[in-house]
Amino acid sequence: MKVGKYFFKDLATAEAKIKALGVSEDEEGNEYPTHSHSIVKLGHIVLEQPEFDEDGEVTKEAVLSENYHLDVLWDLSDSTDEDGELIKADHPHGWKSASVELDSNGVHSFFGIDYLAHKM
Amino acid sequence: MANPTLAMIPSGYKAGKVYSVLPVNGDGDFSTFTRAGQATRVNQSGFIETVNANVPRLDYTNGGCPVLLLEDQKVNNLTYSEDFNNWTKLNITTTTNTTMSPSGDLSADTITRNSTAASYVNKTFTKEDEDSFEMTLSVFVKKNVGDFFAIRAQGIYPHRIDTLFQFSTETLTSSESGGGNFSFISASFKKYTNDWYRLDVSFETDESATLTSLFSARSSSGQVDSTDSASNSSVFIWGAQCEYDNLSSYIQTTTSAQTRLKEICKDSGNSVLFNGDYNSELLNSLRLRSTYFENLQGTTDILNSFLCNGVLSYGSTMFVDLQKSFKDRSNGRISISDSSTFNRVVIGKQTNNSQFKLFISRANGDIVSEITTNVDFDVRNKIAISWEVDNFKFYVNGFLVHTDTSGGIPIDLNAMAFNGSNSGINNFFGEINTVQYYNTSLLNLEIEKLTSYSSFSKMAESQLCIVQ
Numbered sequence: 001m002k003v004g005k006y007f008f009k010d011l012a013t014a015e016a017k018i019k020a021l022g023v024s025e026d027e028e029g030n031e032y033p034t035h036s037h038s039i040v041k042l043g044h045i046v047l048e049q050p051e052f053d054e055d056g057e058v059t060k061e062a063v064l065s066e067n068y069h070l071d072v073l074w075d076l077s078d079s080t081d082e083d084g085e086l087i088k089a090d091h092p093h094g095w096k097s098a099s100v101e102l103d104s105n106g107v108h109s110f111f112g113i114d115y116l117a118h119k120m
Numbered sequence: 121m122a123n124p125t126l127a128m129i130p131s132g133y134k135a136g137k138v139y140s141v142l143p144v145n146g147d148g149d150f151s152t153f154t155r156a157g158q159a160t161r162v163n164q165s166g167f168i169e170t171v172n173a174n175v176p177r178l179d180y181t182n183g184g185c186p187v188l189l190l191e192d193q194k195v196n197n198l199t200y201s202e203d204f205n206n207w208t209k210l211n212i213t214t215t216t217n218t219t220m221s222p223s224g225d226l227s228a229d230t231i232t233r234n235s236t237a238a239s240y241v242n243k244t245f246t247k248e249d250e251d252s253f254e255m256t257l258s259v260f261v262k263k264n265v266g267d268f269f270a271i272r273a274q275g276i277y278p279h280r281i282d283t284l285f286q287f288s289t290e291t292l293t294s295s296e297s298g299g300g301n302f303s304f305i306s307a308s309f310k311k312y313t314n315d316w317y318r319l320d321v322s323f324e325t326d327e328s329a330t331l332t333s334l335f336s337a338r339s340s341s342g343q344v345d346s347t348d349s350a351s352n353s354s355v356f357i358w359g360a361q362c363e364y365d366n367l368s369s370y371i372q373t374t375t376s377a378q379t380r381l382k383e384i385c386k387d388s389g390n391s392v393l394f395n396g397d398y399n400s401e402l403l404n405s406l407r408l409r410s411t412y413f414e415n416l417q418g419t420t421d422i423l424n425s426f427l428c429n430g431v432l433s434y435g436s437t438m439f440v441d442l443q444k445s446f447k448d449r450s451n452g453r454i455s456i457s458d459s460s461t462f463n464r465v466v467i468g469k470q471t472n473n474s475q476f477k478l479f480i481s482r483a484n485g486d487i488v489s490e491i492t493t494n495v496d497f498d499v500r501n502k503i504a505i506s507w508e509v510d511n512f513k514f515y516v517n518g519f520l521v522h523t524d525t526s527g528g529i530p531i532d533l534n535a536m537a538f539n540g541s542n543s544g545i546n547n548f549f550g551e552i553n554t555v556q557y558y559n560t561s562l563l564n565l566e567i568e569k570l571t572s573y574s575s576f577s578k579m580a581e582s583q584l585c586i587v588q
Contacts, residue, residue, distance in 0.1 A: 001156060011249050027461065027485070030451050030471065032545050038156065040195055040379050041248040044329060049208055049244050057277050062244050062330050073156060073381065108195070108377045112158025112173055 002074040002089050003113065004120040005106060006098040007067035014041070014068050017094060035075070038110070042069040045107050071108045074120065091120060121566045124439075124556040126389055126536065130188040133176040138188060138385060143393065148557075150537075152387040159380045160370045161189060166313035167224040168359075168370055176385070179369070179551065181310070187443045187551035189369065190538055192450060193382040196361045196371035197245040198333060203374070204229045204241050204357060211239035212336065221358040222260050222316045230264060232354035233337050238345040240272075240336040245362070245377065250329045252301060256367045257333050258320035259360040260312070263287040266339035266353035270346075271319065273333055273362075275302050275326035282343045283307050283321045292319065300326035318359070320367045333362055366447045384544050386537035394436070394456060394533035394557065435508030435561025436529075438465050438536075439570055443551035445497045447473040452548035453540040456533050456557060461485050461541045463530035467503050468546065469495075478514045478522070480507055482530040488512065491522035500553070502571040506561040513564070518572035520564065 008014040022034035048063035076089040091099060105115045126148035132139035133153075140148035153176050161177040163169050164186075171177055178186035200206035202221070205214045212233045221228035233239035247253060257273045267288050274280040278298030285292050292307045305322040312318060325331055335357065339350035359370050371380045440454055453468030462485045468477050470492065479490035489512035495501055504515040507529055514522040536557060540546035562570065 026451065026540070026546060028451060036544060038193055038379070038381050040193075042377075043246040043248050046244060046246050046330065050330070050332070051208075052210065052238070052242070052277075062246075064246055064329060071379075073379075105376045107199075108379065110157045111371055111378045111380045112170075113156065 001118055002076050002120040003115045003118045004072045004074060004091060005100050005102060006070045006095060007100060008098055009067060011068050014070055021092060037075050038073040040071045040108060042071060042108050045069050073110050122558055122560050125393060125559040126557040129554045130178050130186050135174045138176045140388060147390055147393050148388055150385050150388040153385050155383040156381045168222045187553055189551055190383045190385060190549050191368050192448055192549045193379060194363050194368045195377055195379045196363060196373050197377050198243055198360045198362050199373050199375060199377055201360050201373040202227050202358055204231055207241040207243050209241050211236040212241055219356050220314060222312050228356045228358040230354050231337055231357055232352060233348065235348045235351040237347045240334045240344040242332055242334040244330050244332040246330050250327050252327050253325050253364055255325055255362060255364055256320055256322045257362045258318055258367055259335060260316050260318050260358045262316045262356035264354045264356055266337050266350060268338035268341055269355050270336045270338050270344045271321060272344045273323055273331065275300060275328040275331060279326040281321060281323045284341055285319050294321060302326040365449060382547060384547055386539055386542050388536040391532060391534040437504060437506040437558040437562045439504040439556040440467050441502045441553040443500050443553050445469050445550040447497050448549060450549060451546050453546045454538055454548050454555060455540055456536045457541045458532040459535050459542040463532055464541055465505055465507065465530060473497055478505055480512060480530060482528055488527040489524035493521050504567050504571050506567060508561045515567050515571045518568050
């Protein structure tokens with residue numbers, strides 16, 4: 001189990017990457033993922049909270065990230081080869097270049113799973 | 121009436137497993153239960169507690185007997201769900217850890233406003249996309265000074281929903297204003313121990329990038345930005361949550377939004393247990409041989425030809441009792457299958473959240489019999505399917521809703537699961553009172569009794585009515 005944090009230029013790019021992980025359709029035509037990873041769409045995350053006046057109107061807009069953010073709990077584990085060497089689990093193809101590494105949980109985490117202890 | 125061959129009544133569990141009470145040898149246990157992270161439940165004492173990864177949740181929110189709580193992946197988008205000192209404040213003060221919270225700890229805060237029009241705590245987060253979503257905002261509150269509590273969910277101002285709760289009358293009123301397609305769906309509350317209430321309001325958002333949640337105490341009716349009759353209205357507050365779709369169990373957050381991961385529960389029973397009621401010693405031994413000696417080609421074919429030709433009376437009944445079926449985007453199913461989508465008996469919700477689809481398939485997944493029927497997802501539902509060769513019956517809450525009188529039966533069934541075919545697909549999410557399997561097709565009167573209520577009071581309570 002590994003946690004990865006990613007950003008893409010927009011939602012469409014992010015969704016294309018997610019779809020490339022594998023999807024299929026059930027007999028009623030509903031699309032479902034064929035992988036067992038857990039993906040959370042965070043969107044353009046808030047960098048600064050908005051401010052309001054006495055009437056509830058926004059006096060200072062929220063500052064949002066220009067990028068589209070995702071967190072992924074990968075159903076992947078480190079392994080060892082026949083010589084006992086550790087083989088670290090790696091990002092699926094095409095994800096590494098979009099990954100970001102933080103020194104905290106950031107704006108999102110998986111309940112009970114510490115990012116720093118499980119980061120990819 | 122016959123005893124069930126398999127009965128799971130939520131009672132025993134350990135990490136990774138939900139025990140069935142029948143059969144006693146453990147063959148009916150759901151031997152796979154997974155949830156990669158933590159989650160919360162209401163324990164037997166009525167307090168909210170966190171359970172560890174892969175531990176099933178027996179939930180006592182409704183009191184009485186527990187339910188097996190199965191939920192989908194959900195995000196609480198509100199950070200600092202229990203610490204309102206870390207929310208943005210306007211003409212309001214927060215005092216932390218002032219009283220015992222619904223978790224039984226001294227972790228609930230007090231927010232105290234003045235009489236100024238706009239007095240509230242608020243927090244903003246970004247949505248998945250600049251699009252309209254169905255969302256639910258919830259919070260635990262307890263009365264202090266003043267009789268009212270005001271909630272607002274707001275997109276681009278003035279697009280919003282305002283909700284007001286009055287403690288003394290236990291009434292919730294909501295109104296939508298400002299346009300922008302920001303629209304009200306529903307509001308409700310649940311009473312917890314020590315006079316706590318969990319209030320929730322569901323709505324369709326506008327297409328703004330962000331959603332803002334605002335809370336305020338009040339002594340007079342009004343909205344979060346109306347003047348108040350008192351200058352010291354206050355309320356105890358804890359556990360704020362804003363999530364996509366319907367309300368779910370509480371997810372604690374601190375510095376970051378948190379995701380509770382989905383639950384998968386499967387692998388109950390085996391091919392011997394689901395063989396049905398064989399009235400022939402000869403065929404019973406044939407079936408066992410076909411199960412254990414797969415290299416004996418033709419054994420299963422011989423048996424099935426007897427069954428399909430009606431030589432045998434071979435019947436089965438599947439029964440589920442659901443406290444609640446969650447209104448979500450899933451196509452959730454409860455099934456007994458051959459661990460494929462070919463042979464199976466399925467009780468499943470539709471994505472429209474107003475119907476259940478009940479069906480039986482065999483051979484290459486050919487539908488033998490099916491019915492799509494309206495079901496109220498907010499109440500307890502008892503559903504049964506009985507099948508034998510040329511005789512298929514579907515019951516919902518005591519009523520026979522569909523029959524078919526021709527067709528073969530599914531074969532090689534080997535697993536019951538809270539998904540479509542003992543896989544990880546089409547997982548069912550809801551509150552489970554019991555699931556049962558009988559290795560006989562029960563009589564009509566027996567199924568009517570099984571799927572009905574034992575008293576008028578229980579029927580009324582199940583439909584959320586109060587008998588006076």
